[in-house]
Amino acid sequence: MNLTKDKTGVMTTARKGWNPRLVVFACNWCSYAGADTAGVSRIQHQPHFRMIRVMCSGRIQPGFVLRAFEKGADGVLVSGCHFGDCHYVFGNEKAVEQFEKTKSVVKMLGLEEGRLRLEWISAAEGARFAQVIDEFIEQLRELGPSPLSRARSGDEAAGALTPEAEEVEARV
Numbered sequence: 787m788n789l790t791k792d793k794t795g796v797m798t799t800a801r802k803g804w805n806p807r808l809v810v811f812a813c814n815w816c817s818y819a820g821a822d823t824a825g826v827s828r829i830q831h832q833p834h835f836r837m838i839r840v841m842c843s844g845r846i847q848p849g850f851v852l853r854a855f856e857k858g859a860d861g862v863l864v865s866g867c868h869f870g871d872c873h874y875v876f877g878n879e880k881a882v883e884q885f886e887k888t889k890s891v892v893k894m895l896g897l898e899e900g901r902l903r904l905e906w907i908s909a910a911e912g913a914r915f916a917q918v919i920d921e922f923i924e925q926l927r928e929l930g931p932s933p934l935s936r937a938r939s940g941d942e943a944a945g946a947l948t949p950e951a952e953e954v955e956a957r958v
C-alpha cells in the first residue's frame with residue numbers, strides 16, 4: 787500500500803486526488819460525545835466525513851442511509867452506545883434491526899456491503915472513534931467512489947432521487 791500524507795498531515799493510501807465522502811450518523815449520548823472526546827484529546831484522524839447527530843442510533847431508518855448514498859456518500863457509518871448503555875434502554879437493539887433492513891436496501895441498490903458499517907462507540911472512546919474513522923476511510927479508498935454517485939452527473943447529484951432509488955425508498 788502506498789502511504790502518503792494528505793493536507794492535514796494524516797496518512798492516506800493511493801488514489802491521489804480522491805477522498806471518500808463518509809457520512810456518520812452518531813447518537814447524541816455516546817458516539818457524538820466520543821467524537822468530541824477525540825477532538826478535545828487532540829487525537830488525529832481522517833477528516834473526510836460529515837457527522838449527523840441523532841438522539842439515538844435506533845432512529846436511523848434505512849431511508850436515512852439511502853438518502854445519504856443518493857446525495858453522494860461513498861460510505862455510511864451508523865454509531866451508537868454499547869449495549870446496556872443506550873439512553874433510551876433498547877434503542878441500540880432497535881438500531882441492529884434497522885441496520886439489517888438497511889443492509890438489504892444497500893444490496894438492492896448494488897452497493898458493496900463494505901460501504902456500510904455499524905459500530906458502538908462510548909463517550910469515553912475518543913481513540914476508538916478515531917480508529918474506526920481511519921479504518922473505514924481506508925476501506926472506502928480501497929473500494930473507490932460509490933457506483934451510485936458515479937452514475938449521477940453534476941446537477942443531478944444535488945437534486946432529487948433517481949426513479950430507482952425513489953422506488954426503493956418508498957418501500958423502506
Ligand code: FES
Nearest residue numbers: 813842866867877
Ligand atoms: S442513546 Fe445512544 S444508542 Fe440509544
